[in-house]
Amino acid sequence: MPDTDLAQPFPDLLRIQIRRGFTAAQQYLAAAVYFDANRLPQLARHTYASSLDNRAHALRMVQYLLDRDLEVQVGGLDEVVPTFESPRAAIDFLLQGERARTEQIGALARAARESGDYLGERFIQWFLEEQVDDVAAMKTLLTVIDRAEGDLFDVEAFIARELRTPPRTDNAAPKMAGAHRN
Numbered sequence: 001m002p003d004t005d006l007a008q009p010f011p012d013l014l015r016i017q018i019r020r021g022f023t024a025a026q027q028y029l030a031a032a033v034y035f036d037a038n039r040l041p042q043l044a045r046h047t048y049a050s051s052l053d054n055r056a057h058a059l060r061m062v063q064y065l066l067d068r069d070l071e072v073q074v075g076g077l078d079e080v081v082p083t084f085e086s087p088r089a090a091i092d093f094l095l096q097g098e099r100a101r102t103e104q105i106g107a108l109a110r111a112a113r114e115s116g117d118y119l120g121e122r123f124i125q126w127f128l129e130e131q132v133d134d135v136a137a138m139k140t141l142l143t144v145i146d147r148a149e150g151d152l153f154d155v156e157a158f159i160a161r162e163l164r165t166p167p168r169t170d171n172a173a174p175k176m177a178g179a180h181r182n
Contacts, residue, residue: 009111010120011070014061017104021058023078024097025051030082031090040087040152042159046141047094050134056176057127063177064123087152088145095138102131126174137163 028051035044065072084090105127112120141159148154 010117025054042156059177060174063175098135
């Protein structure tokens, strides 16, 4: 039976998750601009990078649907919060978003398994691992902000020292729509 039935739970949830991924990218971008406007360049750099990561995740999901000859459309975004009470509130808000995405990705994995979509289940495993890393990173950042007790210079120094990592090449990552193909 061809995998083009739009009523399948996994592809439907994946289409919804694409919108959520692009919304997350825009939310991280809004937070980055907030940090930049408040002269917190390291927090801004970190959240600009997270914006790009979330966009890439959504594009990986787009490519998966394209590769499976399933319908895919890119539409609007959910609401994006552009301002925050404080840098701590911004990071806490982003952490809550990561936790919600972890639940959503888990629901995708469950839907793939329950519907017998083994390709979908295999595809979504990479995203589950990414979510573990993303939640842990945001929890660490929030903990550092809390321990700094308002001294954002310490937070900026921590990010510059501990979160500056060279770009990694993840050969296990799913293909991304629009990426250069050899």
